[in-house]
Amino acid sequence: MDPTILARLLAPAFLAEHMARQPACHLALQGATLRSATPREIDAPGYLSDLTGVVLDWGDAVAGVPARAVLKVSHPGFGQPELPFYETIAARLASPVIPRFYAGGVDEATGRTWLLMEDLSESHQRPSEAPLPPTLARNAQIVEALARFHAAGRDAGQAPGTGGTTLWERLRASDWQDGAWQRLQAQAGDALDERTRGMYAQFLRGFAALVERADRLSQRTWVHGDAHVWNWMVPREGNAAGVAKLIDWDGWHLGVGVWDLSYMMAVQWDRSVRARFEMPLLDRYHAALVASGVGDYSRETLQQDYRLAVLLHLRTPLARFARGMSAYVWWPQIGRVADAVEDLGCLDLMG
DSSP states (O other): OOHHHHHHHTOHHHHHHHHHTSHHHHTTTTTOOOOEEEEEOOSOOOSSEEEEEEEEEOSSOOTTOOSEEEEEEEOTTSOTTHHHIIIIIIHHHOOTTSOOEEEEEEOTTTOOEEEEEEOOTTTEEOSSSTTSOOOHHHHHHHHHHHHHHHHHHHHHTTOTTOOOOBHHHHHHSOTTHHHHHHHHHHHHGGGSOHHHHHHHHHHHHTHHHHHHHHTTOSOEEEEOSOOOGGGEEEEOTTOTTOOOEEOOOTTOEEEEHHHHHHIIIIITSOHHHHHHHHHHHHHHHHHHHHHTTOOSOOHHHHHHHHHHHHHHTTHHHHHHHHTTOOHHHHHHHHHHHHHHHHHTTGGGGGO
């Protein structure tokens, strides 16, 4: 990370002032003086951000103040939505699935968004080394934690003043799809099979009706928007009381829980893995919803909603192509989500 940015953001007076603004830190900091904030290397590579560990020296021991944290500084043009998420949604939900947030802001000199957050390195670990899918047991920890977050967000999703966009606004702003699909077909040539061509043709013709059907779904809540398994940290062995933590909240919005679930499994996993894990994990997700107090959502309704979300995720690799992302991202995702649409009979939902 740029040492000049570190010098600004880790200046003790500056950092302590920002930490004191956060309700979670304010009481704990009463009478505490931050003597130093020293960067340290951590094994946390950032894709669209720079990350470093931070050692916080408060002098005399003060209960409740963090001794270690992680500083995340987003790359220019990225990361802006994450700060209001932590300052508004996370503060209202107080969900254990969300890492603790200590401070944040925008670096005046560069315009880059920065966050000071909980250091999970001792209590948690990555569920697997990407792109290797995690074990079924670790995936179960993840979907159960996701259900807890979605259950906590049901009522808060209707709270005024929380801002953010919605899934339905995003879907309706899709007039670029037809042109992008034509360009993608031209680029892929005969590597794109007839099954997938026909599937997308039917999907694009009926897209508007699918969005209206999605707008009638119940169980609205806050969703992460990029909840693939490698945006999770799972408890280390011995951390029996720990819960899986979800990081990188750049894409949060109001939606439905099946949107996160279908993105995690149908868009990211090859058919063989999904075929073995998908239904057991949907069962675990539903059981965790019920345990979290969601009593008006049957397993059968979840299955139908999940199928609709999978079908709508045909849009996801197309959007990534349209944004100019690497074919390493969108090309395998087209095949994965097409397989899921076929396996789950999602086209039957188009009537």
